[in-house]
Amino acid sequence: MSTQIDSLLLDTRDTLHKWLSLATGVLMVFFCFFNIALLHQITIGLVDALFGLLNLYLFRAALQGKSRKWHHYMLIGSLTVTVFYAFYSSDLRAGSIYWLLILPPLYCLLAGPKLGIVYTVILSLPAITFLFIKSDIDHFIPHRSVLNFSLAYFLTYAICFLYETQYKKSSQILHRMAFEDPLTGAKNRHALKVFFDFFNKQTKDALKEKFYQEIDETRLLIIDIDHFKSINDEFGHDVGDAVLIEMTELLQWCTDNHHVYRIGGEEFLIIQNGSQDQAYHFAESIRKRVENHIFRTHRSNIRITVSIGIAELKIGQTFAEFLRAADKNLYSAKSKGRNLVHHSAISLTEAV
Numbered sequence: 001m002s003t004q005i006d007s008l009l010l011d012t013r014d015t016l017h018k019w020l021s022l023a024t025g026v027l028m029v030f031f032c033f034f035n036i037a038l039l040h041q042i043t044i045g046l047v048d049a050l051f052g053l054l055n056l057y058l059f060r061a062a063l064q065g066k067s068r069k070w071h072h073y074m075l076i077g078s079l080t081v082t083v084f085y086a087f088y089s090s091d092l093r094a095g096s097i098y099w100l101l102i103l104p105p106l107y108c109l110l111a112g113p114k115l116g117i118v119y120t121v122i123l124s125l126p127a128i129t130f131l132f133i134k135s136d137i138d139h140f141i142p143h144r145s146v147l148n149f150s151l152a153y154f155l156t157y158a159i160c161f162l163y164e165t166q167y168k169k170s171s172q173i174l175h176r177m178a179f180e181d182p183l184t185g186a187k188n189r190h191a192l193k194v195f196f197d198f199f200n201k202q203t204k205d206a207l208k209e210k211f212y213q214e215i216d217e218t219r220l221l222i223i224d225i226d227h228f229k230s231i232n233d234e235f236g237h238d239v240g241d242a243v244l245i246e247m248t249e250l251l252q253w254c255t256d257n258h259h260v261y262r263i264g265g266e267e268f269l270i271i272q273n274g275s276q277d278q279a280y281h282f283a284e285s286i287r288k289r290v291e292n293h294i295f296r297t298h299r300s301n302i303r304i305t306v307s308i309g310i311a312e313l314k315i316g317q318t319f320a321e322f323l324r325a326a327d328k329n330l331y332s333a334k335s336k337g338r339n340l341v342h343h344s345a346i347s348l349t350e351a352v
Contacts, residue, residue, distance in 0.1 A: 013072065013110055014062065017062060017072050017110060018062035020075065020106070021055045021056070021062060024052070024055045024078075025053070025056035025058075027052070028048045028049070028055060029049065029052040029056075031044075031048045032048040032049040033045070041089070044085065047082060047086075048082060051079075054074065055075065058071050058075055058078075075110065076106065076107065076110055076119070080103060083099045084100075084126065084127070086099065087099070088130055092131075097131065097149070100127050100153065101152055101156050103120070104120045104153060104154070104156045105157065105159075105160040108120075108157055108160040108161055108164060116157065117161070124150070128146050128149065131145055131146055132146050178190060179191035179194070183262075184244055185245075186248045186251075186260045187258070187260065187262070189263050192319070193319050195271070196317075196319045196322070199218065199313065200317075217276075218272070218273055218312070218313040219272050219273075219279040219311065220313055221269065221282070221309070222267060222269050222311070222330050223251070223268040223269070223286065223306050224266060224268075224307050224309075224334070225247065225266040225267075225305075225306055226305045226307055226339060227338075228240065228304075231302065231304070235297070235300065235302070236299075239297045239302070243302060244262075244266065246295050247295075248262065248268070250289065250293060251270060251286070254270075254286055254289065259271040263323075270286075276310075276312070279310050279343065283308045283310055287305075287306055287308055290304065290305065291339065305339035306339070307338045307339065307340055307342075308330070308340070308341045308342070309331070309341075309343070310341065310343035311325045311328075330342070
């Protein structure tokens with residue numbers, strides 16, 4: 001779940017990066033003409049032109065889907081250099097100091113809260129120094145200017161930091177509701193659909209970059225509790241729920257809990273990277289562990305077995321197509337007597 005939240009935060013930063021690159025690029029080009037044509041400040045105008053064109057290039061790269069993580073740092077550097085140079089070179093009465101106040105929120109949003117506070121603190125030192133030097137020679141004015149600027153400068157970061165923190169907490173709650181099964185805490189079918197979309201995008205990107213050989217084979221194990229209805233009928237649904245919860249904990253103990261999904265009433269799914277033999281031995285170890293495990297409830301001790309079907313996840317395979325292939329393997333295991341692991345190379349056309 002944390003991975004999905006981080007991914008959404010990165011998507012938010014990518015969107016901010018794209019449109020901020022466009023807005024600041026256009027603004028810097030405007031200031032370039034303004035400084036050169038009206039104020040005759042050639043140097044500041046050329047700096048605006050250089051970094052304005054750089055920001056427009058970053059926007060173009062983001063628009064074409066070619067943006068990279070280091071582009072964010074280029075944008076941060078571009079804005080920082082431009083704002084600081086304008087503040088250093090111009091008269092304090094020109095108001096360029098106000099642009100310094102937008103830097104802390106941008107550091108927080110583009111670089112993240114932890115790295116953002118580092119940038120904010122480090123760059124506050126030259127900002128405060130320049131302000132102190134440029135302030136009125138009156139004995140009290142420089143100190144008052146520095147104090148007011150420092151409070152406003154760090155307050156803008158604090159507001160953005162609190163918003164970012166609360167946003168992440170809210171995202172965690174919403175993701176838990178959207179992607180987790182409320183009974184067992186395992187991931188649900190919607191989370192599995194998101195995984196399929198991510199897997200297909202990842203493999204397509206790898207094929208474009210010719211790095212597909214570095215991607216491990218991915219197989220998914222569908223695990224079905226044998227005769228689960230009889231447990232509900234004999235002991236009640238509360239005992240059945242307790243068995244499902246304990247089964248989830250058992251599966252999460254066997255593998256990374258981020259790879260365990262509950263996709264039906266008594267059906268679970270595990271993502272497994274590796275060869276066909278590795279997947280089979282892993283599934284067999286789960287089958288034996290469940291068979292030997294005693295599910296203890298407040299009413300009685302229960303023993304259960306599981307049937308497991310294994311299917312390879314193919315490039316371009318949709319969620320529905322995969323489930324048909326995996327269900328076919330699971331049906332084969334059940335038709336042969338249950339408490340079995342079944343794996344066969346089912347082609348996509350055969351599954352459909």
